[in-house]
Amino acid sequence: MHSPGSEVIGFIGLGQMGFSMAKHLHAKSSAPFVIHDMNRQIMERFQAECGTDVDVATSPAELASRASVIVTALPESAHVKEVYLGERGIIKGVRQGALCIDSSTIDTSVSVDVSSQIIAAGARAVDAPISGGIMGAKAASLTFMVGSQTDSDYERARTHLQQMGKNVVHCGDLGTGQAAKLCNNLLLAISMIGTAEAMNLGMRLGLDPKVLASIVNTSSGRCWSSDTANPVPNVISAAPSSSDYAGGFKSRLMLKDLGLASTAAKDSKTPLMLGALAENIYRHLASDSAMADKDFSVVYQWLSAAGTTRKD
Numbered sequence: 001m002h003s004p005g006s007e008v009i010g011f012i013g014l015g016q017m018g019f020s021m022a023k024h025l026h027a028k029s030s031a032p033f034v035i036h037d038m039n040r041q042i043m044e045r046f047q048a049e050c051g052t053d054v055d056v057a058t059s060p061a062e063l064a065s066r067a068s069v070i071v072t073a074l075p076e077s078a079h080v081k082e083v084y085l086g087e088r089g090i091i092k093g094v095r096q097g098a099l100c101i102d103s104s105t106i107d108t109s110v111s112v113d114v115s116s117q118i119i120a121a122g123a124r125a126v127d128a129p130i131s132g133g134i135m136g137a138k139a140a141s142l143t144f145m146v147g148s149q150t151d152s153d154y155e156r157a158r159t160h161l162q163q164m165g166k167n168v169v170h171c172g173d174l175g176t177g178q179a180a181k182l183c184n185n186l187l188l189a190i191s192m193i194g195t196a197e198a199m200n201l202g203m204r205l206g207l208d209p210k211v212l213a214s215i216v217n218t219s220s221g222r223c224w225s226s227d228t229a230n231p232v233p234n235v236i237s238a239a240p241s242s243s244d245y246a247g248g249f250k251s252r253l254m255l256k257d258l259g260l261a262s263t264a265a266k267d268s269k270t271p272l273m274l275g276a277l278a279e280n281i282y283r284h285l286a287s288d289s290a291m292a293d294k295d296f297s298v299v300y301q302w303l304s305a306a307g308t309t310r311k312d
Contacts, residue, residue: 009160010034010067012060012083012090013104014042016247017130018073020137021103021164025071026050028163036063060084065093069160070100073130076256077106084114096122101157103144105129105181107260109267111147112175119149126157127174129181130165133229133249135238143167145184147177182264185257188225189278189296195225196300199232203304209235231300240295248295251285258282 009029011022014037026033027050036057037043047054057063060083064070070090074080080102084090090100100118102111102125115125126149132142142165148154154170161168171180198221202212209232217227229248230236240248258279265272281299285291291298 007031007069008034008067010036010057010063010070011073012036012063012070013073013079014039014046015073015075016134017103017137019046020134020140021071021073021130021142022046023050024140024164025160026054029160031069034063034066036060059088060086060090061088061093063093064090064098065095068095068098069156070094070098071160072100072102072104074102074104074106075253076104077110080104080106080114081110085117091117091121094118094121094123098123099153099156100125101128101160102126103128103130105185105257105260106178108175108178108182108264111178115149115174124149124153124156125174126153127177128157128161129177131181131184132165134247135228136165140164141166143169145169145171145177145180147171147174147179149174179264182257182261185254186261186272186275186278189254189258189282190274191223192225192229192231192297193278193281193299193303195223196231196297196303199230199235199300200304203232225297229295229297231297239297241297241300245291245294245298245301248297250293251282251296251298252292254296255279255282255286 009025009031014022034055034057035043035046043056072083074083100123111127115127118125127147128144130142130144136142144161144165146154146157146168158168171177199209199212203209213226213230213235216222229239231241233241240246261275262272262279285299285302
């Protein structure tokens with residue numbers, strides 16, 4: 001059993017979410033810290049912002065040979081499989097008893113398979129996908145949904161996850177963290193489309209968007225998509241919509257998550273009515289070069305164009 005004071009922390013994946021997560025974990029921990037990312041410039045930036053005590057590993061395998069706790073934050077299932085199981089992957093260098101915490105949002109079956117192979121290699125693994133977006137990562141207010149084989153794995157992971165977030169929830173066995181995340185993002189996509197539709201209708205009926213939002217946010221229609229990330233520009237100054245939909249959760253990544261939810265629904269023979277419609281809508285956005293890499297709340301722009309310039 002490792003004590004927090006004996007840990008060496010490794011972090012792989014310094015993207016928009018991972019960079020802020022790693023900064024908080026480094027700042028709140030006295031443990032030696034090692035990073036790896038495919039982008040050398042982003043690693044240099046991390047060192048510049050966090051200090052020269054941060055070491056750089058040339059591969060996931062090298063990082064794994066040095067770290068007793070490894071956190072990964074990667075875009076898709078293929079990246080997770082490569083980083084963990086590839087030729088220079090974590091599994092090639094992982095230390096006995098090391099704990100691997102994967103905060104990526106990926107296919108549940110892939111997550112369980114990767115975790116099982118890490119455990120078979122003599123280490124420990126948990127899935128711990130996140131909710132809260134880039135704003136939550138910067139504010140260290142993320143929610144982590146954790147699936148683990150044992151309670152002790154969860155408790156050990158929680159020690160580190162709580163340095164990066166506000167809520168750490170044990171969902172059950174391996175893969176249940178991923179399942180919870182897919183359900184959350186399914187609902188998030190649907191609620192964002194609903195918020196965008198309601199706001200668009202209200203504005204076309206002559207309502208001031210700030211007035212309408214204030215009513216919704218003190219009434220039964222209130223949701224995160226309305227009170228924190230309202231899709232109408234300048235209703236909420238901190239929302240991505242007020243910065244030309246930059247710096248948020250990309251539409252193409254929302255499509256990816258909806259695809260994962262769709263696969264999970266098929267595997268479990270679960271009907272997805274609104275989910276299927278939401279996936280189709282985000283497929284349109286992801287195929288539009290002007291919207292694919294913008295925050296998924298840009299669906300408001302897509303919907304507001306209906307009946308005016310958009311013909312499809």
